[in-house]
Amino acid sequence: MNISPAVRTTAPTQPEQVDQRQMTISPLVDVYENAQEILLFADVPGATKDGIDIRVDNGQVSLSAHRDTTSFADRENLAPIQSEVRAYDYYRVFAVPTGIEPTKIEAELTAGVLKVRFPKSDALKPRQIAVKAG
Amino acid sequence: MFPRFSDFDRTFSLFDELRRRMDRVWDDYEPDGFEAPNLSFSAFSAWPKVNVYDAADSLVLTADIPGITEKDVKVTLTADSLTVTGDRKTVVPDGYTVQRQERPSTHFSRSWTLPCKVDAEKSAAFVKDGVLTLKIAKAADAQPRQIAIRAQS
Numbered sequence: 554m555n556i557s558p559a560v561r562t563t564a565p566t567q568p569e570q571v572d573q574r575q576m577t578i579s580p581l582v583d584v585y586e587n588a589q590e591i592l593l594f595a596d597v598p599g600a601t602k603d604g605i606d607i608r609v610d611n612g613q614v615s616l617s618a619h620r621d622t623t624s625f626a627d628r629e630n631l632a633p634i635q636s637e638v639r640a641y642d643y644y645r646v647f648a649v650p651t652g653i654e655p656t657k658i659e660a661e662l663t664a665g666v667l668k669v670r671f672p673k674s675d676a677l678k679p680r681q682i683a684v685k686a687g
Numbered sequence: 688m689f690p691r692f693s694d695f696d697r698t699f700s701l702f703d704e705l706r707r708r709m710d711r712v713w714d715d716y717e718p719d720g721f722e723a724p725n726l727s728f729s730a731f732s733a734w735p736k737v738n739v740y741d742a743a744d745s746l747v748l749t750a751d752i753p754g755i756t757e758k759d760v761k762v763t764l765t766a767d768s769l770t771v772t773g774d775r776k777t778v779v780p781d782g783y784t785v786q787r788q789e790r791p792s793t794h795f796s797r798s799w800t801l802p803c804k805v806d807a808e809k810s811a812a813f814v815k816d817g818v819l820t821l822k823i824a825k826a827a828d829a830q831p832r833q834i835a836i837r838a839q840s
């Protein structure tokens with residue numbers, strides 16, 4: 554299943570929205586880079602496409618992913634035998650080079666892993682300098 | 688001022704990294720920081736993390752297995768034990784350099800002794816959004832029974 558959550562480039566979350574959040578943990582990430590782009594993978598098990606929010610603001614990228622808690626709530630009346638996971642949201646902020654093109658960021662969610670591509674602008678890409686013989 | 692990414696900065700970024708990792712350990716153990724932890728020691732180190740519930744006629748297990756599809760996970764059920772095994776490969780894409788790698792490549796296996804006899808035939812498992820859900824039906828004689836109470840005159 555490949556779905557692309559919307560990428561927003563708006564101001565940071567308003568305080569009143571923060572209040573409604575459930576507790577958050579920062580997801581584990583892998584970050585890879587090549588000449589064209591920065592590629593990020595984040596483990597967000599239980600998060601769905603609608604709950605993912607990627608914001609680019611002032612050299613920072615914030616990822617947040619909402620884990621739907623209804624499945625936890627359904628089981629509240631069940632007797633827990635072992636309980637290692639609780640309902641939480643994911644949130645993490647990264648500094649990105651200013652040469653990232655915010656409008657071209659792409660994200661997809663597959664099997665609880667969020668994959669985000671940050672394409673570099675031409676200014677950031679490595680350039681070959683031709684050496685002229687004198 | 689020190690120029691960015693000097694040796695001085697690098698040294699301190701190591702401390703920052705150490706602090707982040709310590710924070711993560713506490714986060715994993717007790718993310719909200721207030722409630723008394725209802726966690727066993729295995730919750731510290733075991734992967735994947737699971738919840739197990741008793742739903743009267745069945746046992747329900749959920750496990751966070753991000754990046755693992757139904758092909759890479761195996762559930763083995765006997766009359767009184769359960770084993771979940773699987774592989775997770777995090778592969779560096781071709782031509783990319785690694786900047787940060789926190790997501791482990793792992794082979795995992797966790798087993799449980801079940802608290803009652805179960806019926807493997809009626810059990811089901813599915814994976815959705817990186818969460819494995821197992822519904823294990825209890826054997827008929829392990830299910831709770833209502834005892835009718837008669838009035839005695």
